[in-house]
Amino acid sequence: MLERIAIIGAGNGGKAAAVDLTLQGKKVRLFDFPEFGEAINELKRAKTLSATGAVNGEVSVECLTTDPAELMDGADTVMVCTQALAHERVARTLIPFVRPEHLVLFNPGSTGGSLQCGHVFREAGMKTLPVLGETSTLTYGCRARGAHVNVAVKASRVLYGLLPSSALPAIGPELEALYPGLVRGKSVLEAGLNNGNPVIHPPITILNAARIENQGPAMKFYKDGVSPSVAALIRKLDEERMAILRALGYPAQSEPLTCVQQGYADSEDYYECYSRGPGFIEFTSPDTLDHRYFHEDLGMGLVMMCSLGAFLGVPTPVSRTFVEMGQLISGVPYFRQGKRTLASLGLEGLTRDQLEQYLQTGSMT
Numbered sequence: 001m002l003e004r005i006a007i008i009g010a011g012n013g014g015k016a017a018a019v020d021l022t023l024q025g026k027k028v029r030l031f032d033f034p035e036f037g038e039a040i041n042e043l044k045r046a047k048t049l050s051a052t053g054a055v056n057g058e059v060s061v062e063c064l065t066t067d068p069a070e071l072m073d074g075a076d077t078v079m080v081c082t083q084a085l086a087h088e089r090v091a092r093t094l095i096p097f098v099r100p101e102h103l104v105l106f107n108p109g110s111t112g113g114s115l116q117c118g119h120v121f122r123e124a125g126m127k128t129l130p131v132l133g134e135t136s137t138l139t140y141g142c143r144a145r146g147a148h149v150n151v152a153v154k155a156s157r158v159l160y161g162l163l164p165s166s167a168l169p170a171i172g173p174e175l176e177a178l179y180p181g182l183v184r185g186k187s188v189l190e191a192g193l194n195n196g197n198p199v200i201h202p203p204i205t206i207l208n209a210a211r212i213e214n215q216g217p218a219m220k221f222y223k224d225g226v227s228p229s230v231a232a233l234i235r236k237l238d239e240e241r242m243a244i245l246r247a248l249g250y251p252a253q254s255e256p257l258t259c260v261q262q263g264y265a266d267s268e269d270y271y272e273c274y275s276r277g278p279g280f281i282e283f284t285s286p287d288t289l290d291h292r293y294f295h296e297d298l299g300m301g302l303v304m305m306c307s308l309g310a311f312l313g314v315p316t317p318v319s320r321t322f323v324e325m326g327q328l329i330s331g332v333p334y335f336r337q338g339k340r341t342l343a344s345l346g347l348e349g350l351t352r353d354q355l356e357q358y359l360q361t362g363s364m365t
């Protein structure tokens with residue numbers, strides 16, 4: 001396993017992973033969906049893909065394709081480097097090709113990507129699922145342009161989990177050899193709840209809505225977008241996230257501490273971390289609110305936190321308020337859509353013990 005790696009998503013993270021893993025001696029294929037075929041064709045014309053920064057080198061990727069059959073031919077591992085909004089489509093695309101011996105890793109899982117994939121596979125009648133996994137965040141802080149990607153950070157601490165978690169002793173050592181910063185979590189749910197994006201992005205985006213729409217990339221998203229008041233709201237959301245983790249029996253640490261451990265920041269203070277952290281300071285703003293900071297982080301990440309809070313009896317008033325504000329601004333009914341909830345993951349109706357058993361064994365029976 002982990003020798004022939006099929007990467008889905010030819011964006012920032014997919015390109016960084018393609019260079020990094022090829023430099024580590026792996027056979028890499030890079031795929032994107034046909035509507036993004038021009039990005040694949042651009043890489044074919046360039047013939048090589050390069051990276052600078054924390055990953056440094058130039059490689060020729062073994063296969064660049066928009067054909068999932070070509071992508072999966074001979075692959076032993078699938079690494080999904082897409083936005084959460086594409087996870088269901090990815091899972092459905094993989095159904096004809098995936099086998100029980102595969103590893104499918106969502107990098108990042110965006111709080112439940114692996115669980116959603118498992119639900120899709122089960123609904124399709126798959127009797128024995130492959131091992132599924134997710135990282136709490138993308139293993140790279142990076143931005144790509146054409147056939148080049150600048151990797152500001154290869155994260156030095158990223159929690160991850162596998163489904164079933166019983167597969168960790170067998171698969172963990174190989175994964176951790178590729179990514180020494182990986183830290184084993186007790187489950188994919190613990191890993192997913194260590195995703196900091198839903199607590200960081202919504203306060204910055206909503207409280208800077210006018211500036212984002214008026215200035216776009218002229219605004220530094222973190223450096224300009226985080227003030228003491230914004231940081232205070234990030235902290236309130238983070239406290240709800242940590243309360244959910246503790247209610248599930250998992251350890252919880254603040255998101256700024258995680259950022260320091262990952263190499264993004266030097267301070268555990270919420271304001272200092274995001275406004276001045278070296279790994280954050282150069283990131284620019286989007287120029288629209290029709291963006292994953294809304295549709296993914298509000299519409300999936302915070303909706304999932306509210307769903308778990310209701311299941312566990314943990315109040316989530318701040319998360320709910322941000323989702324409701326996002327609904328008012330965007331016109332998208334995130335709660336009604338329920339794109340990432342216990343119900344949408346096929347976990348509604350389970351008891352705490354049944355949920356824990358599923359995470360450990362990967363079996364509903």
